[in-house]
Amino acid sequence: MAEEKKERLSRQEKKEQQLEAIRKLIEEKGGVAKTSELYTLGLDYRVLQRFVEEGTLERIKSGYYSLGYRKKSEEEIIPVLFPDGVLCMESGLYYQGYLKERPYIWSIAVDKNTSKSRFKMDYPIVHPYYTETKVLEMGVETFDMNGQKIKIYEKERLICDCLKYEDKLDADSLKKGLLAFIKDEEKDIAKLMMYARERRVVEKVRNRIGVWL
CATH class of the missing domain: 3.30.460 (Beta Polymerase; domain 2)
Known part of the structure; x- marks a missing residue:
């Protein structure tokens, strides 16, 4: 039970680290990042797709992602x-x-x-x-x-x-x-x-x- 809880925490921590890395990269890129740029963080398409489905990450068009896109001018x-x-x-x-x-x-x-x-x-x-x-x-x-x-x-x-x-x-x-x-x-x-x-x-x-x- 303790091992399972530890594993869940570990997955959550990894996810939070990935999100923080994504936020930092997108901010550095002026609010929009290419798929190829996100891949440099060690992410793959499945991870990006999961964040999109969760509503954490926005795909604005093929090959481009953002955060809070609709709120941007x-x-x-x-x-x-x-x-x-x-x-x-x-x-x-x-x-x-x-x-x-x-x-x-x-x-x-x-x-x-x-x-x-x-x-x-x-x-x-x-x-x-x-x-x-x-x-x-x-x-x-x-x-x-x-x-x-x-x-x-x-x-x-x-x-x-x-x-x-x-x-x-x-x-x-x-x-x-x-x-x-x-x-x-x-x-x-x-x-x-x-x-x-x-x-x-x-x-x-x-x-x-x-x-x-």
Whole structure:
């Protein structure tokens, strides 16, 4: 009887140690950890599955786990899940200060070879824009979002993209974005035209923006 009790305590202690290790790792990773990272703790799929079934651990999508995931803001989650992505379109307009309300869907530019399975998730909702590597890296800058670094396009590149793909953009958001850019005293017209040539939207820029400059 004493041996059985000792064994139960030993299992419970091991479980608590595993949970503490998981919490520490997830915290170090910004709130979300990959399966491969959890495996470095000596855990296997069965252990992770048991914690998920118990409600201790949350599987947010294939290959990614978290704790208290639903309590986290989208701003906390996006930089961790998509450190290689670049905020673009409506999301870019919002974080460049050109829209007052954050769009419901996150628009993120990613390399064309990125696995589509990364975006199969219920929360947050992400719309990926698959892009050539050279184009993806053009005009990228970073800013701090909830303590995490995230990439975003410079406003001049962003405006050119919005004009290039205006059929994919909400008309009202595009209008507000263009008006805000025109009023932006820190805009760089030379840089805008450089990106306009690169993105092949020179005529659109001249017709939609040039008359107001």
